[in-house]
Amino acid sequence: MSEASGPVPAVRFTPEERDAVYKAIFNRRDVRDQFLPQPIEEAVLLRLLEAAHHAPSVGFMQPWNFIIIRSDETKAAVHAAFTRANEEAKALFPDERQALYASLKLEGIRKAPINLCITCDRTRGGEVVLGRTHNRQMDLYSTVCAVQNLWLAARAEGIGVGWVSIYSDADMRRILAIPDHVEIIAYLCIGHVDELYSGPELEKRGWRERLPLGDLIFEESWQG
């Protein structure tokens, strides 16, 4: 290793910069219904994708791809897949929750100007990947880190992101022509927003409460 390629002084953050990072983290929302119709500028979309591309990845595998969906036809097909799955989903909840479940908007597929499918190519970098030898799911997790990078960058850009998870994998593969060696990680709806819930929508709508952080912290080992 040459001297030139070694560590260098770490980039420092001012208190204001640090606070901005927390501001993005605490004000990020899973957006379903607040998307505005205005298009996303290509330069902004590229910044979001650069943010995703700078996620950590196991063995520097960078296993992600980004499928940008703009056409009404594709969105309609995805929305139909969502609707089928969501009918099945609703029936799984106890009777007393079905009315509330049905009242929740759980996707913004047609309302958001951009939909984005983020995938993980399990074969990228060959069979043996540094860091994935003993925990094979690490490449999936790397791709999720890319989703979260994009989500936080979007918040700072005034853009909302909603993660749709109610669809059958087979339907989404068919619609987007995704090959077998590629895993679908996230289907995101993306668009400008000027209003958001002040906390998680499922909390605000009475579906479930935030857990106290202290209850989730253990010392040295699991304490159950």
Add this chain to the structure above:
Amino acid sequence: MSEASGPVPAVRFTPEERDAVYKAIFNRRDVRDQFLPQPIEEAVLLRLLEAAHHAPSVGFMQPWNFIIIRSDETKAAVHAAFTRANEEAKALFPDERQALYASLKLEGIRKAPINLCITCDRTRGGEVVLGRTHNRQMDLYSTVCAVQNLWLAARAEGIGVGWVSIYSDADMRRILAIPDHVEIIAYLCIGHVDELYSGPELEKRGWRERLPLGDLIFEESWQG
């Protein structure tokens, strides 16, 4: 739904705040050897855990727990598990890569003042979880979002994070007494840093190059 619980004007970011979020994203590193011995203040550690706790989670499930490891004994046991697995891992690479592989430091378990295991309790919130009905892995992905939140907040705090993935799941479960219904998502090494690589260490050390972003973007469907 009462008026009071509806959307409110979205928090806005100044250009400087937006740039700070990108600064964290682009300067985040997977740290292995740059940890300083100084302890992490409890208030700072709590801020990092609050950041993790504000990740998105499917059905607002908040499936994560945080096991804070401080003792030399636990770290030594985890390090032994890493060493066993890493010997096995090294043997899997072609001869011409083994010398480089062996030269890479792939963990900072004993050097980092804090180790943190982040887990996913698959049973939290009951059997049927909103948004997880059709894609059961969504709770695992929520927990990865918590990891990435913590990682970016840490960067802004001047704290480095390294994700160790080379261990057998059975070893880690035994050492940390993790029950069967809980999945181990990440084992992190955490400590202050004043030097970092200027890019991903595996890139700087010649293991693998960054892929051009343009090659990873598709329009409307998979283009293989």
